[in-house]
Amino acid sequence: MNVIQTEIPDVLIIEPKVFGDARGFFYESFNQRAFEEAVGSKVDFVQDNHSRSSKGVLRGLHYQVQQAQGKLVRAVRGAVFDVAVDIRKSSATFGKWVGVELSEDNHRQLWVPPGFAHGFLVLSDSADFLYKTTNYYAPAHERCILWNDASLDIAWPDVGQAPALSAKDSAGLSMKQAEFFE
Template sequence: MKIIKTFIEGVVIIEPRLFKDERGYFFESFNQVEFEEKVCKTRFVQDNESKSSYGVIRGLHFQKPPFAQSKLVRVVKGAVLDVAVDIRKGSPTFGQHVAVELTEENHRQFFIPRGFAHGFSVLTEEVIFQYKCDNFYAPQCEGAIAWGDSDLGINWKIPAGTVILSEKDKVHPNLRNCECFFNYSEILY
């Protein structure tokens, strides 16, 4: 796997080695030993999959301690713009984000560490999205910030009039009004 570092430490893009021939392709989508050597030491405990249509934005979500989660995400079908926002108080990149296009063609994966809010917008007619989590889902620890927070400056690549949101995602606070549960100096792993 090839690791592409971003300007925010710990947030990385992963490109698998793809083997193609006349039959199609093969790639290793995850290897625990290589991941721990190249990205970070964590153990994934839950795999999730979602299906969404064009215009859907999911996010920006996180889980509060003690159930904070890292995510390793990828697209199986279609294309998304995937976003990680630094919500660690005291971080030199607090409130900044990394956005990456994940597609069924580029096979890229995106690692979002603990202490970040995560979301994605659906750029194609349909998307099948998979993600690994290193902590179990805990509804009592859900947290989120508004996807449209103008202070974040995220270009979701979706016209505003076509955005489709869940009822929950319509009412999240902006980052400046959100209680941040992560401190940059705190060790999260």
């Protein structure tokens, strides 16, 4: 696999080796040993999630203040613009974000370590989005930062319509109000 550094060193783009011909393709979507070598530490995934969303759906920016989750994410159908925001107060990149297009065509994955808020916008007619997490979902500890917080100035792509948000995501907090990691 090919590992691409982003502007935030802890967030990595993972590109698997894809073997394709006229019949289709094959790739190893996850290898524990290769992944741990890429991120430089032991990582245990405990939960796999799958969401399907239609064009213009924006999910996020989510995180858990306790039972923080690292996420390895990918789009297996369609395309999304995926965003990770550093919310570790002690980090040199606190308040910075990285955005990457993940699609069924580019097979890219994004490693979003614990300490980051995460969200995505669906670019295609629909998208199936998969993510492996390093901790279990804990709704009592889940928080949401407003997707369009002016202090973050995330450059969400224009999909020709206003983002479709859940009630939870519409009520996200600003960066000034949010809880962070030390």
